[in-house]
Amino acid sequence: MFSLSYLIRRLLLLIPMLFGVTVVAFVVSHVVPGDPAAVNLGQYAMSDPTIVAAFRRQWGLDKPAPLQFLVYMGNLLHGNLGISQQTHRPVAVDLAQYLPATAELALAAILISILVGIPLGIVSAVYHNRIIDHISRLLALMGVSVPVFWLGLVGLDIFYVHFSLLPGPGRLDESLTAPRTITGLYTLDSLLTGNWTDLRSALAHLILPGLVLSGFSTGLFTRITRSAMLEVLGLHYTRTARAKGLAGWRVILRHAFPNALVPTLTSIGLAFANLLTGAVLAETIFSWPGIGRYAYQAAVNLDFPAIMGVTILVAFIYIMVNLCVDVLYALVDPRIRAR
Amino acid sequence: MNETLIARDIAAEPEQLVVARRRSPAQRLAGFARRNPLTVFGLAVVVLWIAVAILAPLVAPYGPLQQDIVHRLESPEGGHLFGTDDLGRDVFSRVLHGAQISLPIGALLVAIGGAFGTLVGTVAGYAGGIVDETLMRLTDLIFAFPTIILAMAVAAALGPSLEHSILAIVVVWWPSYARLARSMVLTVGQEEYVTAARALGLGRTRLVLSHILRNAMGPIIVLATLDVGNAILTFSGLSFLGLGSTPPTPEWGSMVSTGAQELDQWWLGVFPGLAIWTVVLAFNLLGDGLRDSLDPRGR
Numbered sequence: 001m002f003s004l005s006y007l008i009r010r011l012l013l014l015i016p017m018l019f020g021v022t023v024v025a026f027v028v029s030h031v032v033p034g035d036p037a038a039v040n041l042g043q044y045a046m047s048d049p050t051i052v053a054a055f056r057r058q059w060g061l062d063k064p065a066p067l068q069f070l071v072y073m074g075n076l077l078h079g080n081l082g083i084s085q086q087t088h089r090p091v092a093v094d095l096a097q098y099l100p101a102t103a104e105l106a107l108a109a110i111l112i113s114i115l116v117g118i119p120l121g122i123v124s125a126v127y128h129n130r131i132i133d134h135i136s137r138l139l140a141l142m143g144v145s146v147p148v149f150w151l152g153l154v155g156l157d158i159f160y161v162h163f164s165l166l167p168g169p170g171r172l173d174e175s176l177t178a179p180r181t182i183t184g185l186y187t188l189d190s191l192l193t194g195n196w197t198d199l200r201s202a203l204a205h206l207i208l209p210g211l212v213l214s215g216f217s218t219g220l221f222t223r224i225t226r227s228a229m230l231e232v233l234g235l236h237y238t239r240t241a242r243a244k245g246l247a248g249w250r251v252i253l254r255h256a257f258p259n260a261l262v263p264t265l266t267s268i269g270l271a272f273a274n275l276l277t278g279a280v281l282a283e284t285i286f287s288w289p290g291i292g293r294y295a296y297q298a299a300v301n302l303d304f305p306a307i308m309g310v311t312i313l314v315a316f317i318y319i320m321v322n323l324c325v326d327v328l329y330a331l332v333d334p335r336i337r338a339r
Numbered sequence: 340m341n342e343t344l345i346a347r348d349i350a351a352e353p354e355q356l357v358v359a360r361r362r363s364p365a366q367r368l369a370g371f372a373r374r375n376p377l378t379v380f381g382l383a384v385v386v387l388w389i390a391v392a393i394l395a396p397l398v399a400p401y402g403p404l405q406q407d408i409v410h411r412l413e414s415p416e417g418g419h420l421f422g423t424d425d426l427g428r429d430v431f432s433r434v435l436h437g438a439q440i441s442l443p444i445g446a447l448l449v450a451i452g453g454a455f456g457t458l459v460g461t462v463a464g465y466a467g468g469i470v471d472e473t474l475m476r477l478t479d480l481i482f483a484f485p486t487i488i489l490a491m492a493v494a495a496a497l498g499p500s501l502e503h504s505i506l507a508i509v510v511v512w513w514p515s516y517a518r519l520a521r522s523m524v525l526t527v528g529q530e531e532y533v534t535a536a537r538a539l540g541l542g543r544t545r546l547v548l549s550h551i552l553r554n555a556m557g558p559i560i561v562l563a564t565l566d567v568g569n570a571i572l573t574f575s576g577l578s579f580l581g582l583g584s585t586p587p588t589p590e591w592g593s594m595v596s597t598g599a600q601e602l603d604q605w606w607l608g609v610f611p612g613l614a615i616w617t618v619v620l621a622f623n624l625l626g627d628g629l630r631d632s633l634d635p636r637g638r
Contacts, residue, residue: 016476017479017480020476020480020483021480021484024484028492028493029496031497134377137377138377141377141620141623145568145616145623147572147575147576147579147592147615147616148576149579149596150595150613150616151612153602153609153612154612157605157609160602161602161605273486274485276488277486277488277576280488280491280580281487281579281580284579284580284599285599295488298495299491299494299495299582300580304496307491307492307495311488311489311492314484314488315483315484315488318483318484319483
């Protein structure tokens with residue numbers, strides 16, 4: 001069965017990683033030139049001395065650096081990420097509100113990448129060096145090279161402004177109200193509550209941003225699947241299966257492909273990192289109310305607590321996703337478990 | 340035909356007749372081009388953009404900051420190839436001049452990040468032990484952050500400016516090179532010629548520089564070439580968010596940002612973004628081809 005010691009080892013590695021992330025975040029937030037209070041509170045709050053004093057006390061700004069870090073860690077562990085300068089709410093609350101939107105967008109993008117990228121990679125490998133291979137390779141490279149913010153702009157220009165085929169920015173039509181919140185994902189929530197108008201609108205609004213965001217990961221999956229399949233197709237067990245008289249596509253899909261799946265799995269981590277990066281840019285273009293756009297507005301307004309909050313959250317999510325990918329990898333490849 | 344037949348001595352090995360054909364450099368190049376049309380295409384586009392970056396002031400019909408308010412927001416159907424922006428500046432000229440900004444900055448980012456990363460990785464690989472462990476944990480930490488997020492945080496912390504955004508990107512850029520340099524140093528360090536050199540009493544620095552690094556640099560150079568495109572992509576992304584280059588500088592990312600605010604005047608954002616895409620694609624094609632030619636499996 002599954003190696004418990006491997007799982008425990010990976011989980012234990014998690015703790016120093018998360019600790020390291022907070023150290024980096026602390027260092028970055030204290031490298032700010034000038035008074036941290038001014039940077040975190042904004043001009044209006046700075047004029048009130050009681051607010052400034054309270055802020056200094058809460059974050060231990062009068063104490064030496066190592067102690068400040070302990071105070072910082074303490075605050076983090078209590079879920080206190082500071083108060084956003086724009087929304088004047090705790091950053092943690094803001095993040096909790098905006099995270100589901102980004103999750104929905106990222107899921108849509110990854111789904112598209114898997115459904116398009118992997119089959120394209122397989123076809124490209126099977127018809128190696130034929131015209132379809134060259135076209136897929138070029139398309140994949142184009143996907144990996146495209147600036148997300150530009151693709152979104154072009155998509156909006158063509159499908160929304162000029163041809164009115166798809167809806168514009170936002171998650172829902174303006175006239176509709178959001179479905180009852182169960183997961184925060186509009187598509188899932190409207191499906192679960194039987195709200196068909198909302199479901200249609202949410203899906204329509206998801207198409208363009210999802211496609212745009214999936215550009216890089218689709219290209220990536222195509223390339224990785226293709227090279228993995230090429231390698232596997234030349235190996236002994238493929239030839240054995242063919243020699244046994246199995247039909248071509250049966251060999252490809254049931255013998256070759258599962259073995260090619262493993263490198264594709266490990267690239268999910270890379271694809272996910274790119275999704276988080278791309279989300280910042282895509283959400284800005286599509287006015288998608290997720291943490292990406294929150295991060296963008298925070299950056300533009302120099303809302304420092306919000307920027308640090310997003311950075312820490314995103315790093316945590318990324319580490320978790322990599323952990324899941326590693327575990328999945330070990331599940332799929334028995335050779336890893338034996339270690 | 341330009342062939343020279345070289346045959347083994349038939350008397351010595353009658354069973355084996357090895358025949359090789361010596362081809363001229365021009366023929367080898369032509370053969371390479373035929374087998375890898377995409378790589379050659381990538382190289383051509385890269386060279387073209389470098390030429391544009393150098394010759395922009397001579398080739399562009401207008402200056403990048405030259406305003407003409409009377410003809411503002413004209414679409415490409417008018418006299419200007421790519422139209423004009425809200426201050427009447429010629430978009431085509433601005434896109435050409437943008438190459439003077441994006442390409443050197445991309446190269447600079449890779450050069451600094453690559454140099455620093457290679458240094459760290461070489462030290463880690465050669466020293467081993469606690470130094471190696473510490474440095475590798477540090478690279479792991481930086482890998483934990485997706486690129487733009489950390490770059491955004493650093494740029495925002497230091498204050499949005501061109502120099503700070505370059506520093507921010509370098510901070511997230513060097514770890515890949517450190518990892519690669521370290522693994523190359525470890526591999527090459529096992530080679531016999533290194534052991535031989537050490538046995539001959541060669542000093543440590545000389546050993547690292549002339550023996551190990553010289554042979555390790557291959558894959559690093561390939562990564563660096565491939566990377567210039569990604570560096571340009573990241574930098575233009577930061578500028579799009581307002582954290583890198585800002586208007587009126589004709590930087591492509593910030594131009595797309597302006598274009599995003601005026602969806603009807605599509606030419607404002609589409610052409611600069613197209614420039615980014617073609618440059619990054621060309622570098623990726625080139626880097627891919629370089630990597631394929633170094634890979635003995637020749638796929």
